[in-house]
Amino acid sequence: MALDGPAERRDEPQSAMGNGNGVAPPPPSRSAGRPPGAAAYTDQRLRLNPNLEHNPQDYSDVRGEYAPAVYSALERHLPPSLLDSNRETKLQLMREVLGHYWPQGERNKVQRHKEYRQKILHQYKPLHKDLYKMRPSSFFLPTFLEAIRTNTEEGFKSIMTEPVPGVYSFAMLQPSFCEMLLQEVENFEKWVHATKFKIIRPNTMNKYGAVLDDFGLEVMLTQFMEQFIAPMSTVFYPEVGGGTLDTHHAFVVEYGKDRDVELGFHVDDSEVTLNVCLGKHFSGGELYFRGIRCDTHVNSETQHEEMYDYIHVPGRAVLHRGRHRHGARPTSSGLRINLLLWCRSSVFREMKKYQKDFSGWCAECKREKRERQIHAVKATKLVNCHLCKTVYYMLLLTPCSILIRFFI
Ligand SMILES: O=C(O)CCC(=O)C(=O)O
Numbered sequence: 001m002a003l004d005g006p007a008e009r010r011d012e013p014q015s016a017m018g019n020g021n022g023v024a025p026p027p028p029s030r031s032a033g034r035p036p037g038a039a040a041y042t043d044q045r046l047r048l049n050p051n052l053e054h055n056p057q058d059y060s061d062v063r064g065e066y067a068p069a070v071y072s073a074l075e076r077h078l079p080p081s082l083l084d085s086n087r088e089t090k091l092q093l094m095r096e097v098l099g100h101y102w103p104q105g106e107r108n109k110v111q112r113h114k115e116y117r118q119k120i121l122h123q124y125k126p127l128h129k130d131l132y133k134m135r136p137s138s139f140f141l142p143t144f145l146e147a148i149r150t151n152t153e154e155g156f157k158s159i160m161t162e163p164v165p166g167v168y169s170f171a172m173l174q175p176s177f178c179e180m181l182l183q184e185v186e187n188f189e190k191w192v193h194a195t196k197f198k199i200i201r202p203n204t205m206n207k208y209g210a211v212l213d214d215f216g217l218e219v220m221l222t223q224f225m226e227q228f229i230a231p232m233s234t235v236f237y238p239e240v241g242g243g244t245l246d247t248h249h250a251f252v253v254e255y256g257k258d259r260d261v262e263l264g265f266h267v268d269d270s271e272v273t274l275n276v277c278l279g280k281h282f283s284g285g286e287l288y289f290r291g292i293r294c295d296t297h298v299n300s301e302t303q304h305e306e307m308y309d310y311i312h313v314p315g316r317a318v319l320h321r322g323r324h325r326h327g328a329r330p331t332s333s334g335l336r337i338n339l340l341l342w343c344r345s346s347v348f349r350e351m352k353k354y355q356k357d358f359s360g361w362c363a364e365c366k367r368e369k370r371e372r373q374i375h376a377v378k379a380t381k382l383v384n385c386h387l388c389k390t391v392y393y394m395l396l397l398t399p400c401s402i403l404i405r406f407f408i
């Protein structure tokens, strides 16, 4: 890939483990000490379809990572021989089943992050309460709201440019919203500094910036994604789960003097990314794109027509697939702060595990598939050609009398 080196995958950092904020150690594993009579669930198959006649027990007093309703629903799938066992036995088995889908290590991480967030929420005092509740008319430009209202491809396209396939750019945020968000982030950073709170930065590749979901903006940003990004991604990126976005990671990045300088070549841990420049004044910091690739082809060569450099403008958004390889050039003066929303689809991620061919969106898979087809067509022609030649020589060598007989 000319000049850009291998593309990194830009991930969220690990959770708050050992971050010095007094987060509690992980709870002890529950799988130890199985109650007597409870065989490992692997000994007995779960029912594929729930037993709708069975009345599950009440699990409302059960505290932990899963809602009581999860246990009630799962109980209907237990092997028939276990349905009459005591509640503790069933609960233990169900915890083992769930443990396979969401291993203890993962659960501990989530638990620690939850405690990290709660600590911030208890201590941090927001500056602009108005930011924490979705207010479309004060957040978004009227042109953008009108496009969303139409909920059609034509409506969306009427406010957009698509400088390279799959990258859409449009004016989105009110200047007053950008200003408010910048002030809120500054206020949060001041609090972090004053309290010496050890925050988790947005990404493995950033030393600066903040995760907006961590200090109270998660609910508002969920609506932001569901109501104002999902309609567009449903139309533009259906093949990467654009129609089934269900979680997000929202953060700001900060570039300039005494901040991060540039961002290396990478793909995002998202299906769809919204990147909006909030300000302030800066030069440089162009966002360069280098084609869409799946995991296998992430470091394959860039084609000339895939190269595109986007210049950030405050209030203006760029929407692209997470797998669209990109990076940010050095911000050479001033300060550039951008809002990033990495939108994810758990349905797409699950389905992807069973797929090998991503020619629906990966440019390299598409190219390889085309080549295979061309090859196949050529091979068929060659076989046909050999067949023709064989028949022709046979005809030449066959005496006329036989041929006449053959055709009569
Ligand atoms: O700074 C930018 O505009 C790029 C940010 C980005 O790609 C990211 O944070 O994943």
Ligand SMILES: [Fe+2]
Binding pocket: 010, 266, 267, 268, 326
């Ligand atoms: Fe990115």
